[in-house]
Amino acid sequence: xxxxxxxxxxxxxxxxxxxxxxxxxxxxxxxxxxxxxxxxxxxxxxxxxxxxxxxxxxxxxxxxxxxxxxxxxxxxxxxxxxxxxxxxxxxxxxxxxxxxxxxxxxxxxxxxxxxxxxxxxxxxxxxxxxxxxxxxxxxxxxxxxxxxxxxxxxxxxxxxxxxxxxxxxxxxxxxxxxxxxxxxxxxxxxxxxxxxxxxxxxxxxxxxxxxxxxxxxxxxxxxxxxxxxxxxxxxxxx
Amino acid sequence: xxxxxxxxxxxxxxxxxxxxxxxxxxxxxxxxxxxxxxxxxxxxxxxxxxxxxxxxxxxxxxxxxxxxxxxxxxxxxxxxxxxxxxxxxxxxxxxxxxxxxxxxxxxxxxxxxxxxxxxxxxxxxxxxxxxxxxxxxxxxxxxxxxxxxxxxxxxxxxxxxxxxxxxxxxxxxxxxxxxxxxxxxxxxxxxxxxxxxxxxxxxxxxxxxxxxxxxxxxxxxxxxxxxxxxxxxxxxxxxxxxxxxxxxxxxxxxxxxxxxxxxxxxxxxxxxxxxxxxxxxx
Numbered sequence: 001x002x003x004x005x006x007x008x009x010x011x012x013x014x015x016x017x018x019x020x021x022x023x024x025x026x027x028x029x030x031x032x033x034x035x036x037x038x039x040x041x042x043x044x045x046x047x048x049x050x051x052x053x054x055x056x057x058x059x060x061x062x063x064x065x066x067x068x069x070x071x072x073x074x075x076x077x078x079x080x081x082x083x084x085x086x087x088x089x090x091x092x093x094x095x096x097x098x099x100x101x102x103x104x105x106x107x108x109x110x111x112x113x114x115x116x117x118x119x120x121x122x123x124x125x126x127x128x129x130x131x132x133x134x135x136x137x138x139x140x141x142x143x144x145x146x147x148x149x150x151x152x153x154x155x156x157x158x159x160x161x162x163x164x165x166x167x168x169x170x171x172x173x174x175x176x177x178x179x180x181x182x183x184x185x186x187x188x189x190x191x192x193x194x195x196x197x198x199x200x201x202x203x204x205x206x207x208x209x210x211x212x213x214x215x216x217x218x219x220x221x222x223x224x225x226x227x228x229x230x231x232x233x234x235x236x237x238x
Numbered sequence: 239x240x241x242x243x244x245x246x247x248x249x250x251x252x253x254x255x256x257x258x259x260x261x262x263x264x265x266x267x268x269x270x271x272x273x274x275x276x277x278x279x280x281x282x283x284x285x286x287x288x289x290x291x292x293x294x295x296x297x298x299x300x301x302x303x304x305x306x307x308x309x310x311x312x313x314x315x316x317x318x319x320x321x322x323x324x325x326x327x328x329x330x331x332x333x334x335x336x337x338x339x340x341x342x343x344x345x346x347x348x349x350x351x352x353x354x355x356x357x358x359x360x361x362x363x364x365x366x367x368x369x370x371x372x373x374x375x376x377x378x379x380x381x382x383x384x385x386x387x388x389x390x391x392x393x394x395x396x397x398x399x400x401x402x403x404x405x406x407x408x409x410x411x412x413x414x415x416x417x418x419x420x421x422x423x424x425x426x427x428x429x430x431x432x433x434x435x436x437x438x439x440x441x442x443x444x445x446x447x448x449x450x451x452x453x454x455x456x457x458x459x460x461x462x463x464x465x466x467x468x469x470x471x472x473x474x475x476x477x478x479x480x481x482x483x484x485x486x487x488x489x490x491x492x493x494x495x496x497x498x499x500x501x502x503x504x505x506x507x508x509x510x511x512x513x514x515x516x517x518x519x520x
Binding site for chain 1: 240277284287289290291308309310312313317319320323324326327328332333335336337339341352
């Protein structure tokens with residue numbers, strides 16, 4: 001019996017909460033255009049879309065409907081993961097387009113935190129990885145009760161966001177000293193902030209390492225989280 | 239061929255156990271699955287469908303083992319869960335389009351004829367259908383992938399008598415070729431009086447009886463009498479004894495008919511509802 005994952009993914013899109021998802025998606029993208037706005041906040045709206053997919057599906061009895069279809073339980077989890085992963089990837093791809101657009105239009109530099117640099121994409125993928133691990137990795141213990149798991153995952157999202165932004169904030173504090181070449185008393189974190197915000201070589205190579213590491217962590221977390229969720233759902237009694 | 243063969247099914251919860259549930263149903267018949275709320279009807283059906291993991295026993299549906307042949311079973315069995323609104327905001331046509339894409343077989347002609355028969359407007363949103371229409375739509379979908387067996391969990395609860403009658407007629411048509419069967423859980427026993435060939439009775443997670451309707455009916459007699467006729471020996475034989483100012487009434491096993499006759503009690507044939515009420519009163 002061939003896997004029904006793609007048919008299930010189509011079901012997620014067709015019978016899912018498309019209007020809600022589009023609204024959260026517009027929020028996620030739109031925030032990137034606000035001058036001096038923390039760019040990690042925009043993609044947070046996508047995590048809301050993911051949570052609402054579970055929450056609103058309670059009232060539509062989506063889980064019961066799906067497991068009654070001639071599909072394996074693991075395929076239903078796989079399709080939901082593909083759907084959530086797709087939302088995250090689309091937001092990241094949209095951010096790439098926005099970064100290009102901002103560059104072409106000479107948008108002023110972001111004063112609230114990191115800009116849409118190469119490193120940002122790596123760090124955003126790490127934030128998504130942590131969110132996925134905590135939310136998607138636990139929600140299948142009882143997919144009808146996503147609230148508390150989302151709350152914990154959302155708090156972790158902002159903690160990791162703060163950790164990722166910390167070098168930027170310290171860098172902003174020491175930016176005049178760095179610009180004047182007085183780097184002796186500048187903390188290492190400020191130098192990391194300088195690297196993360198750079199738009200030119202040689203620091204771009206280091207940013208590419210951050211991007212690559214972010215991709216590996218995102219992909220690894222996605223796979224491990226999926227296996228964990230599939231195991232939980234197998235043992236879940238409807 | 240048996241379309242249902244359940245043997246020794248067990249499921250343990252903290253405060254409730256399904257104990258050694260067994261039943262069989264041949265093709266061409268309707269089995270009513272009765273018991274009061276919380277007796278274990280839905281748990282049994284969900285465990286049979288692998289929506290809940292069983293803690294023991296074997297399940298064969300349409301000759302296939304569950305959970306081993308789960309996907310093939312789902313292709314050959316149609317389900318309806320009464321009172322469950324799937325995708326209330328979606329249009330009927332959209333739900334059907336998605337649903338049919340999962341099945342190996344889909345009888346579009348049958349689906350359309352059932353929708354016409356029940357006057358289901360496919361452009362309506364699910365939430366805009368009446369309670370009766372929702373169940374009829376669910377039954378139409380369940381029947382349109384050509385299942386051999388229908389498993390219905392309280393499909394007629396909350397429906398008016400006319401809507402219930404429409405469904406009962408459809409169920410009878412479904413099995414009349416002798417190759418299809420229906421397992422039908424309900425506590426509306428009058429529906430079963432009209433269509434069930436077999437009755438399986440569950441109480442507190444245990445099967446009290448699983449037999450043909452006539453035998454089940456004939457296993458009990460309703461008795462009534464005056465207070466002075468109610469001896470301690472009679473009391474011990476009466477199921478669901480109810481005493482009132484004028485006397486008493488209750489249910490007795492048919493094997494105790496001689497005692498009832500000797501005592502001069504008023505004896506009548508109980509309905510399924512009478513049997514259920516008295517069994518649950520005990």
